[in-house]
Amino acid sequence: MNVTSPQNTLLSIENLTVGYGERIIQQDINFTVKKGSIFALMGGSGCGKSTLLKSMIGLLPPQNGDFLVKGENYWKANKNHRVEIARNFGVLFQSAALWSSMTVGENIALPLQLFTNLSASMIQRLVEMKLGLVGMSHAINLYPSELSGGMKKRCGLARALALDPEILFFDEPSAGLDPITSKRLDDLILNLRDGLGTTIIIVSHELPSLFTIADDGIFLDAETKRPIAHGSPRALRDNPPCALVNDFMHRQTVQNPK
Amino acid sequence: MKVNKKSSLPPQPPEWTLKFENNKPILILNGDWLAKNNNIPQLPVDIFKNCSTDISVHINTDRLGSWDSGFVVFLWDVKNLATINGISIDKDNLPVAAQQLVGLLNDKKPEPTLPPKYQFRPLYDLGEWTINSLNSLGVTFQLFIFALKGVFKFLMGRSYMRLNDLLRDIRAAGPSALIIISVVNFLMGSILAFVGAVQLRKFSADAYVANLVGIATVRELAAVMTAIVISGRTGGAYAARIATMQGNEEIDALKVFGIPVTEYLILPSMLSLVITMPIMYLYACLMSIFGGLIVSILMLKVSVIGFLYQTFGAVPFNQFIFGGTKTVAFAMFIGVSSCYIGMKSGRSAADVGVAATKAVVAGIVGVIALDAVFAVLADIIGI
Numbered sequence: 001m002n003v004t005s006p007q008n009t010l011l012s013i014e015n016l017t018v019g020y021g022e023r024i025i026q027q028d029i030n031f032t033v034k035k036g037s038i039f040a041l042m043g044g045s046g047c048g049k050s051t052l053l054k055s056m057i058g059l060l061p062p063q064n065g066d067f068l069v070k071g072e073n074y075w076k077a078n079k080n081h082r083v084e085i086a087r088n089f090g091v092l093f094q095s096a097a098l099w100s101s102m103t104v105g106e107n108i109a110l111p112l113q114l115f116t117n118l119s120a121s122m123i124q125r126l127v128e129m130k131l132g133l134v135g136m137s138h139a140i141n142l143y144p145s146e147l148s149g150g151m152k153k154r155c156g157l158a159r160a161l162a163l164d165p166e167i168l169f170f171d172e173p174s175a176g177l178d179p180i181t182s183k184r185l186d187d188l189i190l191n192l193r194d195g196l197g198t199t200i201i202i203v204s205h206e207l208p209s210l211f212t213i214a215d216d217g218i219f220l221d222a223e224t225k226r227p228i229a230h231g232s233p234r235a236l237r238d239n240p241p242c243a244l245v246n247d248f249m250h251r252q253t254v255q256n257p258k
Numbered sequence: 259m260k261v262n263k264k265s266s267l268p269p270q271p272p273e274w275t276l277k278f279e280n281n282k283p284i285l286i287l288n289g290d291w292l293a294k295n296n297n298i299p300q301l302p303v304d305i306f307k308n309c310s311t312d313i314s315v316h317i318n319t320d321r322l323g324s325w326d327s328g329f330v331v332f333l334w335d336v337k338n339l340a341t342i343n344g345i346s347i348d349k350d351n352l353p354v355a356a357q358q359l360v361g362l363l364n365d366k367k368p369e370p371t372l373p374p375k376y377q378f379r380p381l382y383d384l385g386e387w388t389i390n391s392l393n394s395l396g397v398t399f400q401l402f403i404f405a406l407k408g409v410f411k412f413l414m415g416r417s418y419m420r421l422n423d424l425l426r427d428i429r430a431a432g433p434s435a436l437i438i439i440s441v442v443n444f445l446m447g448s449i450l451a452f453v454g455a456v457q458l459r460k461f462s463a464d465a466y467v468a469n470l471v472g473i474a475t476v477r478e479l480a481a482v483m484t485a486i487v488i489s490g491r492t493g494g495a496y497a498a499r500i501a502t503m504q505g506n507e508e509i510d511a512l513k514v515f516g517i518p519v520t521e522y523l524i525l526p527s528m529l530s531l532v533i534t535m536p537i538m539y540l541y542a543c544l545m546s547i548f549g550g551l552i553v554s555i556l557m558l559k560v561s562v563i564g565f566l567y568q569t570f571g572a573v574p575f576n577q578f579i580f581g582g583t584k585t586v587a588f589a590m591f592i593g594v595s596s597c598y599i600g601m602k603s604g605r606s607a608a609d610v611g612v613a614a615t616k617a618v619v620a621g622i623v624g625v626i627a628l629d630a631v632f633a634v635l636a637d638i639i640g641i
Contacts, residue, residue: 100606118296122328126293129331132363140370145606164293164327191362195355 010035010167010199011056016065018048018055024063025051028226031218036197038189040210040217040233044248047222049203050094050171056201057169058086069167087115090165094172096156098144104131104155105140111162130158134188149176157188167199168192174206182206186213207251211237219245270323271297272332276305276315283309285336288321293328301335306343314346319353333360334367341365394598402594404520405528411521412529418521419529427530431492432538438491442483443542447471447549450479455557464558468568471550476573480542481581482629485588488535489621493596496527497617500600501610509601519601528593535589536582543581580641584632591628592621 011033019025025048033039041049054060056067058074067074069085077085098107108127112118118126131137134154144152153173160168170189174182186209192198193213204210210217210233219229219236221244229241233249240246270289277284283306291298309315317336333352337360340347349357411417454470500523503509512519547569554560596617603613 101608116294118293121300122293122296122298122331125298125331126327128367129327129334129363132334132367133359135362135364137364137368138371141373142371143606145604145609188362191358195358 008034010070011039011201012066012068012071013056014066014068016052016055016067017063018051018060019063020051020060024225026220026225026227027064029065029218029220031227031230033199033201034216035199036193037216038193038200038202038214040214041201041203041220042210042217042233042236042248043220044222045205047220048225049220052220053169053171053201053203057089057091058082087163088166089169090160090163090167091169092153092156092160092171092173094175096144096149096152098147098152098156098159100144103141103143104136104147104158107144107155108159108162111159115163126162130161131155133161134158135184150178150181153177154181154185157185161192165198167201170200170202170204172204173202174204174209182209185209189213207233207237207249219248269295271295272299272328274299274301274332278308281310282313283315284318285315286318286321287329287332288323290323291325291329291332293326293331295328298328298332301332301339303339306339306345309343309345311344314348315340316348317351319351322353325353325356329356330359330363334363337363337365338367394602398594398598401520401524401598402590404518405524405590405594408518408521408525409529412525417525418517419525420522423522423526424529427526428534430495431488431530432534435488435491435538436541438487439484439538439542440545442487443475443480443545444549446479446483447475447546447551448553449549450474450546451550451553452557455554465568467554467558468550468560468565469572471547471554472569472573473577475546475550476543476577476581478581478629480546481539481584481588482625484535484538484542484585485592485625486622488531488538488589489592489596489625490618492531493592493621494614494618496593496596497600497603498610498614500597501603501613504601504603505605505607505610523601524594524597527597528590531589531593532586535585539582539585540578543578576641580632580636584629587628587632588625591624595620595624 009032013029013031016029017024017027018029029052031039041052043049051060055062061075066076069088072081072085074082074085098104099110102110105124105127108130109123112123112126116123128137128140131140134157136151136154136158139147139151139155144155147155153176157173173185173189177185189200189202190213193200202210202214214233216232217230217236218227220226221228229236229245236245237249240249269292272287272289272291272295274288275286277286306315333356337347349360352360408417408419412419450471451467454467455464458464458466458470500509503523509519509523512522547566550569551562551565554565555562599617599620600613603609
């Protein structure tokens with residue numbers, strides 16, 4: 001795990017336990033995310049990556065532990081303050097989660113209409129630009145039901161970018177995308193990070209994508225319900241700390257998970 | 259995209275100037291370009307009219323302050339107009355981040371796909387509506403036939419329908435609806451008795467309140483009110499459930515496996531209603547007569563025995579058979595129409611709501627229309 005100076009730390013997870021009801025999904029999670037970094041949440045299917053992400057974006061209160069955003073304890077803040085903190089978040093959901101009763105343009109315009117006092121023409125220009133960034137300008141008047149899975153995902157990303165968030169959360173961004181679109185998305189993620197210093201938390205199984213873009217990460221294990229490795233996906237691939245991580249990073253059949 | 263360059267000075271408004279130095283065009287961008295300030299300028303369409311296509315436009319950002327998405331929006335306008343006029347832009351002086359983002363944007367804004375324009379074609383629309391309606395009627399009837407075949411297969415023990423699904427639907431359509439059926443029919447009987455007592459008293463015929471409540475309830479109201487309640491409660495739920503399954507590709511999965519959708523989905527829904535609604539009808543009759551009894555005791559001081567004797571004397575058994583037969587027809591109609599609407603729905607969340615609404619409306623209108631047909635039939639056969 002990279003050592004970061006407190007000033008450079010944007011997000012911090014301390015002894016976090018997440019789960020549903022009394023069922024623990026992951027526990028003893030500790031890590032920090034540097035400002036401007038791309039942090040990967042890795043692990044096999046069902047290990048709790050998405051559950052941890054849900055807890056980080058405010059959808060699932062943790063059972064224990066703290067989640068700090070710029071030093072502020074997110075889950076211990078009052079509800080209004082939590083909403084204020086979350087205004088810095090942009091989330092791309094696994095299914096894109098576009099609102100089906102609105103056109104793509106309206107999907108992106110809605111947060112701008114609700115949370116800014118921009119004029120209608122400025123909102124329109126911003127919507128066009130955000131869609132342009134993801135290569136979906138032509139879809140501004142289309143409904144989500146008229147789009148393919150990949151197109152929905154790109155429009156979902158444009159919506160996540162609507163309020164210029166400081167932190168972007170991606171849940172399986174490349175899942176279901178063709179290699180070219182996937183590569184374009186990787187480039188866009190790198191551009192957002194390099195150009196604008198956006199911090200990105202990414203849940204993904206796409207190893208080539210993770211090796212290309214992520215510079216730090218954590219590996220969760222479903223068996224022990226704990227993180228078993230910290231570090232960038234490239235470092236974990238080159239120097240795996242255990243057989244499970246080695247098998248995961250090299251796409252091998254797990255011989256002995258323990 | 260947050261503010262990229264921070265300055266301790268108060269925010270300066272964004273300004274642009276196009277200058278020519280030795281015939282070389284220079285676009286000077288000064289100030290803070292922040293979308294949140296709502297002051298990003300619009301570029302005139304003819305900005306590059308005096309520029310030569312041989313020489314690229316140089317961008318000067320020496321006095322550029324903070325910037326965010328608003329700056330990128332403006333730069334995209336510059337890029338677009340430059341492309342339209344065949345002029346190249348020298349972007350080297352732009353901040354690297356802005357260069358990267360502008361690089362992702364198309365040279366020319368693509369034309370958005372416009373929604374189809376509505377054309378006023380009354381004859382065409384009428385024809386289309388007629389064909390669609392006939393088609394819907396045909397498909398609904400076809401589903402009904404398939405469901406009947408399913409019943410036969412179920413009786414032969416060769417159906418795809420799972421008993422658990424049938425029991426779940428029976429529970430949802432029957433016991434879970436008892437409270438609302440009780441309330442609606444009790445109040446209906448009470449109102450009938452109250453109105454009847456007030457009006458019949460004028461003719462000293464208040465002894466016939468029990469007859470009025472009994473006949474109206476058993477012959478018409480218990481069946482219709484129960485069907486309307488079930489249509490709104492259960493029919494809407496069936497349509498929404500099947501529409502959601504449509505959105506989740508669950509129905510596609512059934513089809514791929516070769517499992518007949520009519521047997522697997524429609525049959526338990528329809529059978530559950532056919533089984534529970536006649537029972538609910540009898541229960542509704544009971545509640546309605548009970549409501550009439552309470553009001554009659556309070557207003558007319560009649561005895562319980564007297565009211566019941568009068569009621570059942572006025573309502574022959576064939577009226578119950580008639581009412582029960584109607585509820586079976588209503589049940590089949592609600593089951594098949596709500597499932598059909600669910601299956602024909604789109605695949606989005608909004609479509610689920612539309613399907614539920616359509617199912618309720620179709621159910622209520624259909625039940626009343628069917629009731630009218632039964633009234634005519636009853637008249638013909640002399641019930």
